[in-house]
Amino acid sequence: MQKDKLKQKLAQYLGNRENIFFHYKGRVSLYAILKAMGIGEGDEVIIPSYTCVVVPNPIIYAGAKPVYVDIDPATYNINTDLLEKAITSKTKVIVCQNTYGLSSGVEQIIDIAKKHKLYTIEDCTHGFGGQYNEQPNGTYCDASFFSMQWNKPFSSGVGGFALINNPSLLEPMRQLEAEKIPVSLREKMNLKILYFIHRYLLTHFTYFTFVKLYRWLSKHNMVVGSSSGEEISSIKKPKGFFKDYSNVQAKEALRNLKGFDDVLLKRKKNARVYTDFLLGTGKNHVSLDLFDNHAFLKYPLRVNDRDRFFHLAEKANIPLGDWFVSPIHPVQQDLSSWYFDAENYPVAVEMAKKVVNLSTDTRTTEKLIQFLKKYIDLIADTNRA
Ligand SMILES: Cc1ncc(COP(=O)(O)O)c(C=O)c1O
Structure with missing residues (x-):
């Protein structure tokens, strides 16, 4: 099994x-x-x-x-x-x-x-x-x-x-x-198609097109996605929520775990390159005290005009992550249904306005560092939220 x-x-x-x-x-x-x-x-x-x-x-x-x-x-x-x-x-x-x-x-x-x-x-x-x-x-x-x-x-x-x-x-x-709902045949097929696209069709050049398409399909529940529309718009438990994990998924996970140690090393190394660069320019960065042995899935960076920064990155073909664009990501409407009153959490609100995520699993950081250098004025200074 x-x-x-x-x-x-x-x-x-x-x-x-x-x-x-x-x-x-x-x-x-x-x-x-x-x-x-x-x-x-x-x-x-x-x-x-x-x-x-x-x-x-x-x-x-x-x-x-x-x-x-x-x-x-x-x-x-x-x-x-x-x-x-x-x-x-x-x-x-x-x-x-x-x-x-x-x-x-x-x-x-x-x-x-x-x-x-x-x-x-x-x-x-x-x-x-x-x-x-x-x-x-x-x-x-x-x-x-x-x-x-x-x-x-x-x-x-x-x-x-x-x-x-x-x-x-x-x-x-x-x-x-015993209460878990089995993954359906349709969901398994859907996942297999997505694995294929991810492995063979998702390249540096097709990244933005596929990400936009996947997000749209997933929001409209037309593909097995990370979050369905109703999870983002309401607090009602979606039908079939308590679902199992299938052997189809486990096989894919095992396949991807094979390269994991190398990816982890790359993430840590690249994160260190970003911190060294940002430290040298007096911009906000992940502190060296935090370089224990962390996974560095993403590298958070605070910028002053995030929409513009995203736009410039897309033009330069640099993929940036958007976790989290809201303190309760990705909900941008009224957060009171989730018992969240923005006034009480000023730091989280500020971070959610400013943070972009740099990729840490890239082969080389050169292109991104050049981009950061070019738009250095858009990056928030150290110690300022
Ligand atoms: C902080 C955090 N917790 C939990 C989750 C849930 O993970 P999953 O998408 O596997 O349900 C996410 C998902 O992206 C997340 O960012």
């Missing part, structure tokens, strides 16, 4: 831990973990105020309320100084996040959680393969979840898994396995 093989392979990256449960997407793994923790009506779950909408969604689907904590602009993760203020008698869980592959403050978060007898979950959807204090991401908290969506550390098109570190959660996780 491809899924068993994948489990063994993943365990090698996760400190030989094998308590892995597969799901259709990372967000489904988060939902399963919350269910296994018994989270429901009246509970509160703390998450960073700079995240993807598919993080608060499963919390709401479980009947609980997401409570946000503003982020630290240096790390893009929860500002641990603000964490205790957000804890109430209803709080049950704290979620920390390896945003862009950077992990930080994990032990402070765990200490605070222990003090208040709360569960912890690590959102490692950007952080597979990274380490924090010489321990693999995902192995610190009671449970963690990972994504195998396109653009993630390694991919099976869509896919996710939960890693369970707290043994008391194992039995409820096993019971939930």
Whole structure:
């Protein structure tokens, strides 16, 4: 079975831990973990105020309320100084996040959680393969979840898994396995076509055309996509949400994991090139203190006129990432349905206005560095949000 093989392979990256449960997407793994923790009506779950909408969604689907904590602009993760203020008698869980592959403050978060007898979950959807204090991401908290969506550390098109570190959660996780909806034949075929396009037709020259087409099709639910239109526009649990992971996906994941170590090295090396360049020019950068052993899935850079910066990059044929264009990415309308009041999270709001993501898995950084040099005035200075 491809899924068993994948489990063994993943365990090698996760400190030989094998308590892995597969799901259709990372967000489904988060939902399963919350269910296994018994989270429901009246509970509160703390998450960073700079995240993807598919993080608060499963919390709401479980009947609980997401409570946000503003982020630290240096790390893009929860500002641990603000964490205790957000804890109430209803709080049950704290979620920390390896945003862009950077992990930080994990032990402070765990200490605070222990003090208040709360569960912890690590959102490692950007952080597979990274380490924090010489321990693999995902192995610190009671449970963690990972994504195998396109653009993630390694991919099976869509896919996710939960890693369970707290043994008391194992039995409820096993019971939930029986509730998973199988992946349909149509979805498997759809995925196979996308693998083909990704492997053979998606090149540097076709990138922008395919990305635009895929986003449009996915938004209109015409292709197996990362987020359906309804996940972005409402808090209603989509039909068939609690879905399994198929062997078709596991086969693709195994294939892509083969080159993973080389890609990870490249990401770390390129991230260092970006920091060295930006440091030398006095512009904002990921601090060298954060160069522990992170996954560097993307390199965040704050710019002053993002729309213009994107336009110029597209003209120069330079792919830039747009995580996160909103504190609850990618929702740009009113965020109150997700219990988010922008006034309370000024740092996240500011970051969501300014951040673009540089690719870290490129063969050479030269073209991008030349582009950054040319438009250096558009890049925000160090220490200014
Ligand atoms: C921070 C964060 N958490 C969770 C997820 C969910 O991952 P998936 O798309 O596999 O459900 C994403 C997705 O892109 C994400 O960016």
